[in-house]
Amino acid sequence: MARIVGAVTTSHIPAIGKAIARNLHEDPYWKPFFDGYPPVHRWLEKVRPDVAVIFYNDHGLNFFLDKMPTFAVGAAPEYRNADEGWGIPTLAPVPGDQRLSWHVIERLIGEEFDLTTCQEMLVDHAFTIPMALMWPGTGPWPVRAIPVCINTVQHPLPSAMRCYKLGQAVGRAIESYDEDLRVVVIGTGGLSHQLDGERAGFINKAFDIEFMERLPADPLWAARRSISELIELTGTQGIELLMWLAARGALGGEATTIHANYHIPISNTAAGLMVMERRAA
Amino acid sequence: MSRPRPIPGTTLFDGEQAIKGYALNKMCYSFNSAANREQFKQDEDAYCGRFGLNAQQREAIRRRNVLDLIAAGGNVYYLAKFAGILGLDVQDLGAQQTGMTKDAFKAKLVAAGR
Ligand SMILES: [Fe+2]
Numbered sequence: 001m002a003r004i005v006g007a008v009t010t011s012h013i014p015a016i017g018k019a020i021a022r023n024l025h026e027d028p029y030w031k032p033f034f035d036g037y038p039p040v041h042r043w044l045e046k047v048r049p050d051v052a053v054i055f056y057n058d059h060g061l062n063f064f065l066d067k068m069p070t071f072a073v074g075a076a077p078e079y080r081n082a083d084e085g086w087g088i089p090t091l092a093p094v095p096g097d098q099r100l101s102w103h104v105i106e107r108l109i110g111e112e113f114d115l116t117t118c119q120e121m122l123v124d125h126a127f128t129i130p131m132a133l134m135w136p137g138t139g140p141w142p143v144r145a146i147p148v149c150i151n152t153v154q155h156p157l158p159s160a161m162r163c164y165k166l167g168q169a170v171g172r173a174i175e176s177y178d179e180d181l182r183v184v185v186i187g188t189g190g191l192s193h194q195l196d197g198e199r200a201g202f203i204n205k206a207f208d209i210e211f212m213e214r215l216p217a218d219p220l221w222a223a224r225r226s227i228s229e230l231i232e233l234t235g236t237q238g239i240e241l242l243m244w245l246a247a248r249g250a251l252g253g254e255a256t257t258i259h260a261n262y263h264i265p266i267s268n269t270a271a272g273l274m275v276m277e278r279r280a281a
Numbered sequence: 282m283s284r285p286r287p288i289p290g291t292t293l294f295d296g297e298q299a300i301k302g303y304a305l306n307k308m309c310y311s312f313n314s315a316a317n318r319e320q321f322k323q324d325e326d327a328y329c330g331r332f333g334l335n336a337q338q339r340e341a342i343r344r345r346n347v348l349d350l351i352a353a354g355g356n357v358y359y360l361a362k363f364a365g366i367l368g369l370d371v372q373d374l375g376a377q378q379t380g381m382t383k384d385a386f387k388a389k390l391v392a393a394g395r
Contacts, residue, residue, distance in 0.1 A: 015370075059358045059361070060309075060310055060313075060356075060358040060359050060361075060362065061313060064306075064307070064310045065299055065303065065306055065307070065310075065356070066307075082313065083313075083315070084313060084362070084365075085312040085313050085318065085361070085362030085365040085366070086361075086362070086365035087365070153294065153356060153358050154294060154299060154356075155293050155294055155295040155296075156295070194291070195357050195361070195371050195374065195375070196291075196292070196347070196351055196357035196360075196374075196378070197290045197291045197292055197348070197351065197378060198289070198290030198348070198378055198379060199288070199289060199290030199291050200290075200374065200375040200378045200379055201375045201379060201386055201389050201390055201393075203390065203393035203394075205393060205394065226285070227285075228285035228286060228288070228293070231288060231291070231293070232288050236291060236293070236357070237357075263394070264390070264391070264393050264394030265390035265391060265393065265394060267370075267371055267372070268371045268372060268375055268390060270393070270394075
């Protein structure tokens, strides 16, 4: 049976892509951010996932307001990115796992999550930057991926509790799969930041720190809050913590923090990173 | 349409904004394509016309004014692609919207980490 080896949650700020391309890992501005990742690489080498299920939000690359799914699951043979209008470097296509995608889709719809299914899907920086952070270099990707996209563009957004429950259902779906696969769940986005309005530049360090501390053992501390309360606390784009809640939901059970990093600012954002594992029973 | 309690300096992109901003956002979404960005640069007003932007939206595009673009129904995720054409990063946008210099805006971000 398939097994979830752990969860990684990470920011996905577009500027990271440029910093990687320019090899700025030791640059004083970037070092406190990039120094968070080698422990993740060592952890990934240890747990050796075959598949990554990635909860992310599209920023207007694949989905437009003409048709905006609340939850969309990729079922494509491979996933490509594009320059998004600002010359973002394109990466090698990430292979999919269509059979597992359809298993997850069937299970989720069976649990009354009414999804959009995508056999073609462009993935944006919220998918590709975490991939490049997890598995640096130019070699072939060591994992197959299943993107799960959560709408943060068009309000009303799904509630934090709904995203957490979606994650839980994804976790159950994975663990009911008949192949012996090791699966890592990844949630991308956040932490606190706001790009738009007179409140642009809003960051809430106190909330982020408490959120990261509580996520392993008490995810409901955040998940039971309303979207507008979370936006007030974390900013209009800080709401991307929904992806962290979904990934935490997928991990299930009692969890423990293996590694964490937090740094302000990268671009306009408080950058966060966590690796969590399920606590041994 | 019911709206939650307002957050100062913040416009949530709800149904009302979606209705107001559809043409503007559709144009900005088109900037995913390099060929479209080129066409916009060649004749901005004609390009705005093709997408049916109203006078308020055209004026906000002409003035590169982010707060006015949001007031005209613009959604930040699509507006970011317009900013990309202009070579502006998110700190330029933040500085403009808060009425700060870019250096002052960056200093504010650094201060948030203390
Ligand atoms: Fe984002």
